Amino acid sequence: MNCRICSQKTVPFLKCLDFEFRKNPMYLVQCSSCNTILVDPIPEKNELAKYYENSYYHKPSFFFNFIQKRRKRFFSNMTPGKVLDVGCGTGNFLETMQQAEWTCSGTEFSTSSKPFLEPLRKKGISIQYGELKQLDFPQDSFDLVTFWHVIEHLQFPQQEIATAHKLIKKNGLLFIAIPNIDSLSFAFWKCNWFHLDLPRHLVLFSPKTITSLLEKNGFEVIRISHFAIEYNPYGVLQSIYNALGFEFNLLTQKIKAQKKNKTLSSKLQLGLVFLSLPLLLPISFLLAYIFSIIGRGDTISVWARKR
Numbered sequence: 001m002n003c004r005i006c007s008q009k010t011v012p013f014l015k016c017l018d019f020e021f022r023k024n025p026m027y028l029v030q031c032s033s034c035n036t037i038l039v040d041p042i043p044e045k046n047e048l049a050k051y052y053e054n055s056y057y058h059k060p061s062f063f064f065n066f067i068q069k070r071r072k073r074f075f076s077n078m079t080p081g082k083v084l085d086v087g088c089g090t091g092n093f094l095e096t097m098q099q100a101e102w103t104c105s106g107t108e109f110s111t112s113s114k115p116f117l118e119p120l121r122k123k124g125i126s127i128q129y130g131e132l133k134q135l136d137f138p139q140d141s142f143d144l145v146t147f148w149h150v151i152e153h154l155q156f157p158q159q160e161i162a163t164a165h166k167l168i169k170k171n172g173l174l175f176i177a178i179p180n181i182d183s184l185s186f187a188f189w190k191c192n193w194f195h196l197d198l199p200r201h202l203v204l205f206s207p208k209t210i211t212s213l214l215e216k217n218g219f220e221v222i223r224i225s226h227f228a229i230e231y232n233p234y235g236v237l238q239s240i241y242n243a244l245g246f247e248f249n250l251l252t253q254k255i256k257a258q259k260k261n262k263t264l265s266s267k268l269q270l271g272l273v274f275l276s277l278p279l280l281l282p283i284s285f286l287l288a289y290i291f292s293i294i295g296r297g298d299t300i301s302v303w304a305r306k307r
């Protein structure tokens with residue numbers, strides 16, 4: 001199978017189990033030309049949908065709301081203008097941007113976010129459902145387009161970035177937050193790395209591969225940050241528990257209140273997880289911080305300017 005970004009040949013990279021049911025093998029390949037890591041083959045559409053049923057688009061937790069509201073700070077040095085958030089989820093980020101005087105638009109692929117997004121429409125935030133390339137936004141009209149942990153879920157990310165380029169004004173900004181396959185966490189923990197999240201994540205970039213994709217599509221990368229407090233320490237923490245042999249993503253399942261019928265073993269393991277948190281949580285923060293200062297963070301935030 002050829003690369004879904006540049007159509008060149010790919011070579012086998014890694015085989016893991018899926019992150020939800022822990023029974024389906026997932027194959028990662030690497031493009032021999034652009035070096036991007038891809039899930040290949042991608043599960044069938046109906047099969048893939050099953051991986052989104054449990055954990056996504058529930059009423060967001062207090063913690064997740066808090067995270068989304070903090071995202072505004074990334075753009076506090078910009079003069080408010082027009083922002084488009086692609087894959088806006090429940091729309092919290094746009095709500096806070098609107099409070100900071102931005103004119104806000106959002107897209108969402110899944111209509112299951114409608115109960116959260118319809119009230120935002122009444123507040124004057126424009127929402128469209130579907131894939132960006134099929135939607136009807138005016139060209140050269142946005143000062144800022146944001147993708148918060150969206151790109152890695154796409155089958156053909158290049159198309160979405162090319163569309164974003166058309167919609168952004170000259171010298172406008174593109175912002176992308178994604179997992180970093182070049183992270184030390186991936187290097188240490190491989191298939192146990194929390195942010196691998198197979199097969200919800202279909203494509204995994206490094207700072208190099210995302211930079212080259214953006215440059216090919218008419219952007220200049222102006223900054224890459226390796227520390228996101230809402231993602232990186234937690235990624236390290238959950239990866240450590242996975243690597244230690246605890247039930248896979250046990251803490252995450254607990255936080256998302258999934259899998260109600262716990263076995264005795266799960267309950268005992270969860271007890272151990274909570275007992276060890278006072279030790280492992282500070283260690284995870286410290287590691288995430290060290291990884292970020294040497295430029296190998298779990299997730300990266302990329303700012304790029306339209307040329």
Ligand SMILES: [Zn+2]
Binds near residue numbers: 005006007031
């Ligand atoms: Zn490629």
